[in-house]
Amino acid sequence: MTAELGHIALIMAFMMALLQAGFPLAGAQQGVPVWMAIAKPAARAQFLFLLTAFVCLEISFIQNDFSVTYVATNSNSSLPTYYRIAAVWGAHEGSMLLWATILGLWTFAVTLFSRSLSDEMLARVLGVMGLVSIGIQLFILTTSNPFERIVPAPPEGNDLNPLLQDFGMTIHPPMLYMGYVGLSVAFSFAIAALLGGSLDSAWARWSRPWTLVAWIFLTFGIVVGSWWAYYELGWGGWWFWDPVENASFMPWLVATALIHSLAVTEKRGAFKTWTVLLAIFAFSLSLLGTFLVRSGVLTSVHAFASDPARGLFILIFLAVVVGGSLTLYALRAPTVKDSAHYTLFSKENLLLVNNILLVVAAASVLLGTLYPLLLDALGLGKISVGPPYFTAVFAPVMAPIFLLAGMAPMVPWRQGDIKALVKRVAYVFEASLVLGIVLVVTLLDRSDFVTMAGLSMALWLVGSAGLSLYSRVKLRANFWDGLRAQSPSVYGMTLAHLGAAVFLVGVVISNHYSQEKTVKLAPGESVELGPYAFRFQGVKDVVGPNYRAKEGSFQVLKGDSVIAELAPQKRNYKVQRNTMTEAAISPGLLRDLYVAMGEPLDKGAWSVRVYYKPFMRWVWLGGLFMMAGGALAVSDRRYRLMGRRAEASEGAGVVAAS
Amino acid sequence: MRMRFVIPLGVFVIMVVFLGIGLKLDPREVPSPFIGKPAPAFSLPQVASPERTFGDANLKGQVSLFNVWASWCVSCRQEHPFLMQLSKAKVIPIYGLNYKDERDAALGWLEQFGNPYLTSAFDADGRVGINWGVYGVPETFVVDKKGVIRYKQTGPITEQVWTETLFPLIQKLQAEEVGA
Amino acid sequence: MTPRQRRMVMVGAVIAGVAVAAFLGLTAFQKNLLYFYTPSQVSNGEAPKGYPFRVGGLVVQGSVKRMDGVDVKFDVTDGAATVPVTYSGILPDLFREGQGIISIGQMNEQGTFVASEVLAKHDENYMPPEVGDALKKTGQMPINYKDFQK
Numbered sequence A: 001m002t003a004e005l006g007h008i009a010l011i012m013a014f015m016m017a018l019l020q021a022g023f024p025l026a027g028a029q030q031g032v033p034v035w036m037a038i039a040k041p042a043a044r045a046q047f048l049f050l051l052t053a054f055v056c057l058e059i060s061f062i063q064n065d066f067s068v069t070y071v072a073t074n075s076n077s078s079l080p081t082y083y084r085i086a087a088v089w090g091a092h093e094g095s096m097l098l099w100a101t102i103l104g105l106w107t108f109a110v111t112l113f114s115r116s117l118s119d120e121m122l123a124r125v126l127g128v129m130g131l132v133s134i135g136i137q138l139f140i141l142t143t144s145n146p147f148e149r150i151v152p153a154p155p156e157g158n159d160l161n162p163l164l165q166d167f168g169m170t171i172h173p174p175m176l177y178m179g180y181v182g183l184s185v186a187f188s189f190a191i192a193a194l195l196g197g198s199l200d201s202a203w204a205r206w207s208r209p210w211t212l213v214a215w216i217f218l219t220f221g222i223v224v225g226s227w228w229a230y231y232e233l234g235w236g237g238w239w240f241w242d243p244v245e246n247a248s249f250m251p252w253l254v255a256t257a258l259i260h261s262l263a264v265t266e267k268r269g270a271f272k273t274w275t276v277l278l279a280i281f282a283f284s285l286s287l288l289g290t291f292l293v294r295s296g297v298l299t300s301v302h303a304f305a306s307d308p309a310r311g312l313f314i315l316i317f318l319a320v321v322v323g324g325s326l327t328l329y330a331l332r333a334p335t336v337k338d339s340a341h342y343t344l345f346s347k348e349n350l351l352l353v354n355n356i357l358l359v360v361a362a363a364s365v366l367l368g369t370l371y372p373l374l375l376d377a378l379g380l381g382k383i384s385v386g387p388p389y390f391t392a393v394f395a396p397v398m399a400p401i402f403l404l405a406g407m408a409p410m411v412p413w414r415q416g417d418i419k420a421l422v423k424r425v426a427y428v429f430e431a432s433l434v435l436g437i438v439l440v441v442t443l444l445d446r447s448d449f450v451t452m453a454g455l456s457m458a459l460w461l462v463g464s465a466g467l468s469l470y471s472r473v474k475l476r477a478n479f480w481d482g483l484r485a486q487s488p489s490v491y492g493m494t495l496a497h498l499g500a501a502v503f504l505v506g507v508v509i510s511n512h513y514s515q516e517k518t519v520k521l522a523p524g525e526s527v528e529l530g531p532y533a534f535r536f537q538g539v540k541d542v543v544g545p546n547y548r549a550k551e552g553s554f555q556v557l558k559g560d561s562v563i564a565e566l567a568p569q570k571r572n573y574k575v576q577r578n579t580m581t582e583a584a585i586s587p588g589l590l591r592d593l594y595v596a597m598g599e600p601l602d603k604g605a606w607s608v609r610v611y612y613k614p615f616m617r618w619v620w621l622g623g624l625f626m627m628a629g630g631a632l633a634v635s636d637r638r639y640r641l642m643g644r645r646a647e648a649s650e651g652a653g654v655v656a657a658s
Numbered sequence B: 001m002r003m004r005f006v007i008p009l010g011v012f013v014i015m016v017v018f019l020g021i022g023l024k025l026d027p028r029e030v031p032s033p034f035i036g037k038p039a040p041a042f043s044l045p046q047v048a049s050p051e052r053t054f055g056d057a058n059l060k061g062q063v064s065l066f067n068v069w070a071s072w073c074v075s076c077r078q079e080h081p082f083l084m085q086l087s088k089a090k091v092i093p094i095y096g097l098n099y100k101d102e103r104d105a106a107l108g109w110l111e112q113f114g115n116p117y118l119t120s121a122f123d124a125d126g127r128v129g130i131n132w133g134v135y136g137v138p139e140t141f142v143v144d145k146k147g148v149i150r151y152k153q154t155g156p157i158t159e160q161v162w163t164e165t166l167f168p169l170i171q172k173l174q175a176e177e178v179g180a
Numbered sequence C: 001m002t003p004r005q006r007r008m009v010m011v012g013a014v015i016a017g018v019a020v021a022a023f024l025g026l027t028a029f030q031k032n033l034l035y036f037y038t039p040s041q042v043s044n045g046e047a048p049k050g051y052p053f054r055v056g057g058l059v060v061q062g063s064v065k066r067m068d069g070v071d072v073k074f075d076v077t078d079g080a081a082t083v084p085v086t087y088s089g090i091l092p093d094l095f096r097e098g099q100g101i102i103s104i105g106q107m108n109e110q111g112t113f114v115a116s117e118v119l120a121k122h123d124e125n126y127m128p129p130e131v132g133d134a135l136k137k138t139g140q141m142p143i144n145y146k147d148f149q150k
Helices: A002-030 A039-062 A069-074 A081-089 A092-112 A119-143 A167-196 A201-232 A243-268 A272-295 A308-335 A347-377 A387-410 A418-443 A449-473 A479-485 A488-513 A617-634 A637-657 B007-024 B074-089 B103-113 B127-131 B159-175 C003-032 C039-043 C129-140
Strands: A383-385 A515-521 A526-529 A532-543 A547-558 A561-566 A569-573 A578-582 A584-586 A591-600 A606-614 B043-045 B053-055 B064-069 B094-099 B119-123 B139-143 B149-154 C033-037 C053-059 C071-077 C082-088 C100-107 C113-120
Touching: A002 A039, A002 A092, A002 A119, A002 A167, A039 A069, A039 A081, A039 A092, A039 A119, A069 A092, A081 A092, A081 A167, A092 A119, A092 A167, A119 A167, A119 A308, A167 A201, A167 A243, A167 A272, A167 A308, A201 A243, A201 A272, A201 A617, A243 A272, A243 A347, A272 A308, A272 A347, A272 B007, A308 B007, A347 A383, A347 A387, A347 B007, A347 C003, A387 A418, A387 A449, A387 A488, A387 C003, A418 A449, A449 A479, A449 A488, A488 A606, A488 A617, A515 A526, A526 A606, A532 A591, A532 A606, A547 A584, A547 A591, A561 A584, A561 A591, A569 A591, A578 A591, B053 B119, B064 B074, B074 B094, B074 B103, B074 B159, B094 B127, B103 B119, B119 B127, B139 B159, B149 B159, C033 C039, C039 C053, C039 C082, C053 C082, C082 C100
Parallel strands: B043 B119, B064 B094, B094 B119, C033 C053, C082 C113
Antiparallel strands: A383 C033, A515 A606, A526 A532, A532 A547, A547 A561, A547 A569, A569 A578, A584 A591, A591 A606, B043 B053, B064 B139, B139 B149, C053 C071, C053 C100, C071 C082, C100 C113
């Protein structure tokens, strides 16, 4: 029954989405308030039905209802309950339902925090979100129904893919989807503004907090995904530039550009058309990511696209949503006028250059991701594009972004004085350059240009962020008053830029000073890696809920003292007949030690891979800093004031109407 | 309408065209060197009766499907109802290659879900599968009257694959003269 | 600055950015494309000499020989031709005789494929793409190149 209930709830949600899109959009166009008023209740009802559907699927999983095909293929009665809950988004159908539910959640949030919006604008925003809902739910209902029954019901399920039986992987998809789908809010605001012809700075102010929150989730999703890849895959790598990762990274780059561009549009009324275009791009890339991952067009030689109809559906959906938006943009954008005046060297233009660089970076990732498809389509052979391409293209584009991130906060709006700026930052610039080189030469045993440049750049970011904050604080007589007078968004920006510095330090040091060895070790033998020695003590058998494992025991010694005990596993999952390597890691702020077991060789010996990875944690720490910065910026009073002011004007509206 | 505002749309349209072509292509399609070659020789015990054998000679004389399956294979279960339909319709004889399986498990599977195969060969260690270039399960070979492999379907046979690819090919092959 | 000048600066910046990225992209591509060849193509001499490519096929039964330490030798076949492969390191979890694998590396003078990376396919069960996507990241699917940069 539960599955049928879920199916019915999903159909009801689809009906609500039709209502939510149809009447309000028509009403806003024709000026019919009653039609527009349908938007809010329809959106809320839609979310309720989606939630019901989602909960129904959860219940089917928790109760081990293997008569539901999706449950049977992705769960097993020996799977721990926690993973059964997460198994809902372990494969295609369920993750699409999660996508739809999260879209419902964002829509619901818009209905709650929309008091400052005019009725017409709200109707349009919800209407556009309803259109997206219609597309995705139609997709689920026609090609990917998670509630389908299997007759006769198998007695046991096929189990969740062991790779996904892990904490990181259970939270990664929901966070990523919160980010992806959250960008639909900024997108809907942009489309609504284009439809209504009211592309003003109020529109940018409404979009900003929504975009920031989506960006925070997206950042978190990517950080968790990378962390998971690092410890779960047993290779010690944290980013592989594979199409699935790129699919999440491209929207992130564009969303980052969008956040900066929205600031300009809100404060200065400039770049309106560009900002709208970015909002369209950001969500389009989220959809494209979904298409690439779900259609199987980019999956490799042996993965299997089960159903080409799905790919075709998403492609048509993508074409309608993105094609429609870009057509609307082409029609409406020429009428929009930028009122702002600014000179060549101004904050506006520096942010514009930052934007262009971020978009170019996203485009180069897109090119690398789609290139194999392009060549295959032209019949030029089956190829793949590896990380060397991405590193070669990416580093030179990112370097000026970091340089600008240090400068732009100190340049005023409208008109900056390039000479004065150079004078102010010269010391910081020189100091970070010298310090970067000195650090590399003295502290690290091997010096190379990339590390020096990277460290100097990170120091520059830190120094300039400090200088920028200091010069703002200095305006007040008292230092503490000065600190307190700064808005949360200033601190947010500073923290996010510091996050970029922390990330950069992690990347350059872990990339260039990591060491690894693959060796054959018999019990009692040890392998040396830098200042550490890994001693292999033997293997014992371990039994988990749905797997058996060989667990190795390793001692890590530095000098004569044992600094870590590591127990990597080689697991054998019973149902899926999969072997999995579980690496063991000793984490630290300054270094990670990492052991993964290969295969048993003769006489109790194993092939073993050991890593020493300095500053590894900084990569993710940087991401967390950026998120915290975003959160601070969202908490800014200006956005809350906006709500109050709106309440006041709503009251005024009632008075005027009565 | 000024041109620069149309550029994004133009770029997007070109991209969609390529994505559309990409959808038609199969990134997984590994060119099989066996198409057009005589079926590799083998002789294996049958699943149901180990004392009897099944070999490439049995595939000659009529157009047949040679379906690689296993009881541990999830996609085979998905494909199975369609194979049952085909066997009931008696359009074409279906033979099975039971790949890297255990005999009891295989027999249990056939008993529970039905047996669409005239005969299944039992390839426990997968050696015959390798000779046939089997990458995974399910795979299905179309073998013509002379015992030549004419097509390989990778992954489950669906109704669409059947109506669009396999059935037209089979009709053509059935019309071929053996002597020609 | 007049709006017209401003626009010129914007357009100039965009063009410069795109030009630089295109240049970087194209030079990077030239070096970083990895073509896929079957053992038949390799034995016909179609595969490139002197730079890396991917070769895919099934591991021949009984061909896997462990050398001293972590060195391994095995043969890869597509049924029509066979290529000998050597590899030093840990084979993926799902590497087995009779399995489909992809390896990345170069041919040496003796006609042996020296692999820098070996990727094994999940199992013989054809799977839906999302599982494939996840598996690909484990080195059980032929898309990653983590060792390749070294």
